[in-house]
Each structure stands twice: as C-alpha cells, then as structure tokens.
Amino acid sequence: MPERKPGESLIKVILSGICRTDIEITRGYMNYTGIPGHEFTGVVEESDNSELIGKRVTGEINCPCGICAMCRINQGKHCFNRTTLGIFGRNGAFAEYLVLPDECLHIIPEHLSDEEAVFTEPLAAAFEITDSVHIKPTDEVLLIGAGKLGSLIAQVLKKTSCKLTVMAKHKNQSDFLKECGIDSVYPDQIPHGKIFDYAVESSGVPASFNLAIEHLRPRGTLIMKSTYHNNIKVNISALVVNEVRLIGSRCGPFAPALRALSDGSVKVKPLISDVYTLDEGLKAFEHAVKGAKGKVIIRNC
Amino acid sequence: MPERKPGESLIKVILSGICRTDIEITRGYMNYTGIPGHEFTGVVEESDNSELIGKRVTGEINCPCGICAMCRINQGKHCFNRTTLGIFGRNGAFAEYLVLPDECLHIIPEHLSDEEAVFTEPLAAAFEITDSVHIKPTDEVLLIGAGKLGSLIAQVLKKTSCKLTVMAKHKNQSDFLKECGIDSVYPDQIPHGKIFDYAVESSGVPASFNLAIEHLRPRGTLIMKSTYHNNIKVNISALVVNEVRLIGSRCGPFAPALRALSDGSVKVKPLISDVYTLDEGLKAFEHAVKGAKGKVIIRNC
Numbered sequence: 340m341p342e343r344k345p346g347e348s349l350i351k352v353i354l355s356g357i358c359r360t361d362i363e364i365t366r367g368y369m370n371y372t373g374i375p376g377h378e379f380t381g382v383v384e385e386s387d388n389s390e391l392i393g394k395r396v397t398g399e400i401n402c403p404c405g406i407c408a409m410c411r412i413n414q415g416k417h418c419f420n421r422t423t424l425g426i427f428g429r430n431g432a433f434a435e436y437l438v439l440p441d442e443c444l445h446i447i448p449e450h451l452s453d454e455e456a457v458f459t460e461p462l463a464a465a466f467e468i469t470d471s472v473h474i475k476p477t478d479e480v481l482l483i484g485a486g487k488l489g490s491l492i493a494q495v496l497k498k499t500s501c502k503l504t505v506m507a508k509h510k511n512q513s514d515f516l517k518e519c520g521i522d523s524v525y526p527d528q529i530p531h532g533k534i535f536d537y538a539v540e541s542s543g544v545p546a547s548f549n550l551a552i553e554h555l556r557p558r559g560t561l562i563m564k565s566t567y568h569n570n571i572k573v574n575i576s577a578l579v580v581n582e583v584r585l586i587g588s589r590c591g592p593f594a595p596a597l598r599a600l601s602d603g604s605v606k607v608k609p610l611i612s613d614v615y616t617l618d619e620g621l622k623a624f625e626h627a628v629k630g631a632k633g634k635v636i637i638r639n640c
Numbered sequence: 641m642p643e644r645k646p647g648e649s650l651i652k653v654i655l656s657g658i659c660r661t662d663i664e665i666t667r668g669y670m671n672y673t674g675i676p677g678h679e680f681t682g683v684v685e686e687s688d689n690s691e692l693i694g695k696r697v698t699g700e701i702n703c704p705c706g707i708c709a710m711c712r713i714n715q716g717k718h719c720f721n722r723t724t725l726g727i728f729g730r731n732g733a734f735a736e737y738l739v740l741p742d743e744c745l746h747i748i749p750e751h752l753s754d755e756e757a758v759f760t761e762p763l764a765a766a767f768e769i770t771d772s773v774h775i776k777p778t779d780e781v782l783l784i785g786a787g788k789l790g791s792l793i794a795q796v797l798k799k800t801s802c803k804l805t806v807m808a809k810h811k812n813q814s815d816f817l818k819e820c821g822i823d824s825v826y827p828d829q830i831p832h833g834k835i836f837d838y839a840v841e842s843s844g845v846p847a848s849f850n851l852a853i854e855h856l857r858p859r860g861t862l863i864m865k866s867t868y869h870n871n872i873k874v875n876i877s878a879l880v881v882n883e884v885r886l887i888g889s890r891c892g893p894f895a896p897a898l899r900a901l902s903d904g905s906v907k908v909k910p911l912i913s914d915v916y917t918l919d920e921g922l923k924a925f926e927h928a929v930k931g932a933k934g935k936v937i938i939r940n941c
Contacts, residue, residue: 568877
C-alpha cells in the first residue's frame with residue numbers, strides 16, 4: 340500500500356494500459372526500479388480534497404515540485420525535481436493502488452468507460468503536437484507510424500483539416516484508421532520527391548528520422564515523438580541548409596484529450612487488443628512485447 | 641566576361657571576402673565547379689534598370705526562379721531551381737565581373753566603405769536568427785563560437801539586450817568582442833549544469849552540438865548555424881524528453897544588415913585580417929586556410 344503525503348490522493352486502480360515506454364523500462368530505460376505503469380483509470384479512496392473522494396480519475400504523470408525554475412515558468416512537466424509515475428522515483432499503475440498529487444488528477448466524465456479513459460494519457464501526448472505548433476488547414480502533413488500512439492496522433496491531426504498522409508506498416512493499422520475515416524499508405528506508396536510542410540515521427544524506428552527529413556520541404560517542421568534507444572547519425576548540414584525546424588514532443592495536456600474522448604471525436608475502443616487481470620501481469624507484458632495488435636490492458640476490478 | 645541575361649546586372653567587383661564555405665568548396669563541398677566567392681561589393685556597369693547603373697552594390701546570393709512552390713510562398717532563398725552565387729550553378733565574386741538578378745542587389749549607402757559593406761552577406765546570416773525567433777530581453781543566450789560569423793552574431797544578439805554568454809576560443813576573438821562591449825568566456829568557464837533559454841552553435845565544430853544541448857533548458861531552442869562535413873551522432877531521445885526545439889538557420893535579410901552597418905551598431909572593421917589583390921588569390925586562400933585572425937579580403941581595384 341503506497342504512502343499518501345499531504346496534497347496527494349490515494350487511488351484504487353481500475354484499469355491500466357501497457358505502453359512502449361513500459362516495455363523499454365523492463366529493458367533498462369531510465370534505470371527505473373519500482374512498479375511501472377503510467378496509463379490508468381482509478382477511484383480516489385483517500386484525499387485531503389473531499390471533492391475528489393469517490394471520484395473516477397485519471398492522472399498526469401509528472402509530479403512537479405512547484406518551486407524550481409521550470410515550475411515558476413509554468414512548465415511543471417519539465418520540473419527539475421519531478422517524479423514521474425511508474426517511470427522515475429514514483430511507483431506506478433500496475434498495482435492495486437497508487438498515489439498522485441491532487442493537482443495531477445482529472446475527473447473522468449461519467450459517460451466515458453474505463454477502457455476509453457485509459458487512453459487519456461497517450462491521447463494527451465498526441466494533443467501536445469497541436470498545442471505546440473499551429474498546423475493550418477492548408478498544411479500538408481506526413482505522419483510516420485500508425486501504431487497505438489500514431490493512430491491517436493492521426494485523429495488529432497485530422498481535426499485540423501490539414502491534408503494528412505499517414506504511413507502505416509500493417510493492415511490492422513490501416514483498417515483501424517479507415518474506421519476513423521483516415522486513409523493511410525504503405526511506405527513504398529509515397530512518391531519520391533513528395534514533400535510536406537510537417538512530418539511527425541512516431542514509428543519508433545530510427546530509419547524513419549531520415550525518411551521524415553527527406554519528405555520535408557525547406558523550412559518545414561519535424562515533430563519528434565519517438566525516443567530511440569541509441570544515438571543516431573544525423574546530417575545536420577541538411578537541417579541547416581533547408582532551415583528545418585525540429586521539435587521534440589513528449590507528454591501533453593489532459594483536458595483536451597478528455598474533451599475529445601467525451602465528444603467522440605477521437606475513437607479509441609477498437610485500439611484495445613486484450614484484457615488481462617493484474618495476476619496475469621507477466622503474461623500481459625509478454626503479449627505486448629511480442630507485438631499485440633493494439634493496447635494491452637490490465638484490469639484490477 | 642560573364643553573360644548578362646535580361647533582368648540581370650553586370651557588376652564590376654571591387655572587393656570580395658573569403659568565407660569558410662569557400663574553403664569547404666575547394667575541398668569538394670556542394671561538388672561545385674566554377675568561380676567561387678559570394679561576399680562582395682561592386683559597381684553596376686550594365687543593367688536593364690537604369691537606376692542601378694553606376695551604383696555601388698552588394699547582393700543576395702540565392703537567385704530564385706520566381707515560379708516554383710517555394711518562390712510562390714515568398715521563400716526564394718529556398719527556391720527549388722535556384723542558383724547560388726559562387727556556390728551552385730553561378731560563377732562567383734573572385735573575378736573581375738559577376739552577374740546577379742537586379743532583385744538580388746542592394747545599393748550601399750555612400751558613407752559605408754567597401755570594406756564594411758563586404759560584411760553585409762555574413763551579417764545578414766546573423767540577422768536571420770532574430771528574424772526567425774523572438775529572443776526576448778529577459779532570455780539567457782549561449783553563443784558557441786566567436787569566429788568571423790560568431791562575432792557578428794554576438795553583436796546582433798547583443799541588440800536584443802538578452803543576457804548573452806559568448807564562448808570564445810582565442811584571445812583575438814575575446815579582444816575584438818571586448819571592443820564591441822561584449823564579454824566572452826572560454827569553454828571551461830561555463831559552470832557545469834548552467835542552462836540557457838537559447839543556444840546558438842556557430843563554431844563549426846561537431847562537439848559543440850552536444851555541448852549546446854547540455855547547456856539548454858527544457859523547451860529551450862538550439863539555433864544551428866554550423867554545417868558539419870559529416871553526419872554526427874545525436875541523442876534524439878534527449879531532444880524529445882526535454883522537448884528541445886532545433887532551428888536550422890542559413891542566409892538572412894540584407895536590409896537590416898545594411899542598416900546596422902550604416903548606423904554603426906554592428907562593428908566589422910577590426911574583423912578584416914589582410915587584403916590581397918585578385919592576382920594574389922591563391923595566396924589569399926592559403927592564408928585563410930591556415931587560419932587568418934579575421935576575414936581575408938581580395939581587392940580588385
């Protein structure tokens with residue numbers, strides 16, 4: 340049972356989702372030791388804030404100190420002293436209980452299912468893109484990668500009415516996108532020399548970095564969602580000569596993610612692959628590692 | 641004698657400057673064959689535009705087609721069909737004459753010397769930084785590299801009244817900056833862990849890329865002025881986790897460069913190292929390659 344500090348809530352976990360970062364953590368990413376898991380829905384059992392008790396919540400994963408230089412400029416997710424749920428210095432969601440600061444919690448609208456709400460965190464990461472850059476309805480955008488995160492990004496980008504090209508790898512990815520009204524292409528279907536105003540790299544494959552640069556117009560913007568395990572070789576001169584803008588993009592805002600799930604403008608249900616119990620946690624991870632078709636979910640209760 | 645096409649002016653070169661790009665070209669950069677040289681002052685001898693004839697000019701080096709997709713969005717310097725003076729598809733300034741489109745030419749104010757005006761092109765490249773991003777008076781900025789371009793960038797950054805730290809390598813660099821009222825430090829004088837809102841890399845040394853990233857705050861901006869000959873290894877994950885913004889930056893606007901030279905707010909005279917005649921061109925290059933203290937100039941007349 341995790342210990343609740345003042346200003347924190349104790350949350351009984353209902354559902355948790357396995358993300359690629361969790362798998363990377365089992366391989367040594369962040370040198371993290373502790374309970375992983377950072378996508379969840381749960382119910383607040385104890386809190387100093389009585390309005391939260393009994394409420395179904397999901398939560399932002401970066402817990403800021405509130406006083407450092409980054410916190411002072413309202414960049415709590417980059418807090419120098421932060422803990423991060425299931426990733427750094429704070430036990431995570433693959434457990435019966437977790438604790439998070441009250442300020443990290445978001446109450447889930449009643450009509451939203453637990454399964455849908457567990458996508459709030461990755462969907463927020465997708466919304467970070469349109470929160471950081473102005474993608475115009477007249478822009479041409481290339482999205483590389485249509486996995487779990489990619490398919491959420493595709494739906495967020497579609498909202499801008501930009502001319503969107505999604506590069507998918509597997510038939511189940513293009514089938515799901517079709518359900519969302521989004522056409523996709525396979526890598527060999529993008530004409531040589533075709534260029535875009537924006538490229539978003541969310542495939543996790545290092546080769547996609549250079550592919551993205553190749554298909555970017557001069558003064559275009561590359562948005563990096565993928566973290567690669569190793570350093571990769573980059574042609575910096577090409578970035579300078581073409582005055583490319585590269586933007587690293589990580590966690591994002593929960594409020595618009597919950598709004599989009601609530602109003603149905605982003606679909607997530609068909610993305611759920613399989614549901615396991617917490618006791619079956621290792622089996623669930625094995626399934627996710629082997630490459631589940633969608634998100635593997637762990638249900639506690 | 642170069643051939644003048646309609647819309648182009650024939651210019652008698654007075655002065656030209658040797659830039660690092662010229663040296664890279666002699667080593668095979670851009671696979672360019674032809675007359676190098678892209679920093680110049682000259683006098684228009686022939687033109688369809690009678691107002692230009694007899695005028696002392698300098699010129700933008702990218703000659704756009706005017707009809708391609710980049711030209712249509714007013715990005716002529718990224719024109720897909722461009723020629724670039726002394727760099728790509730167009731003979732350059734280490735000659736008695738050159739031709740450039742009229743639209744590339746800028747008349748040099750009378751009180752500006754030929755020697756000062758030859759710095760317009762590199763100074764414009766420095767102004768590209770403040771033309772691309774909003775560096776605020778409250779920002780902390782690290783400039784890595786105080787060579788010929790770096791010392792111009794330092795003066796442009798100083799105009800923003802930001803808190804500027806310039807990393808110099810040689811005493812003559814810090815001496816010149818001191819004349820401009822700018823303090824500089826040597827690399828080992830920047831405290832470990834010190835972070836900046838912006839880092840500008842203009843040293844040309846690949847190791848400076850990682851140094852810049854190290855000293856950048858989360859969500860900070862790295863402005864890349866250096867082109868490296870080879871691909872370099874980059875930790876992309878660090879850029880993503882810290883949501884760093886990287887901006888490639890090349891040629892810039894001539895008008896503000898001429899204004900700053902005219903009003904004396906940017907100093908260039910002490911940057912001139914040695915003056916050679918065109919006949920002594922090879923000797924001038926040898927001097928520049930060996931590492932002149934400042935800019936090596938070739939004077940025709």
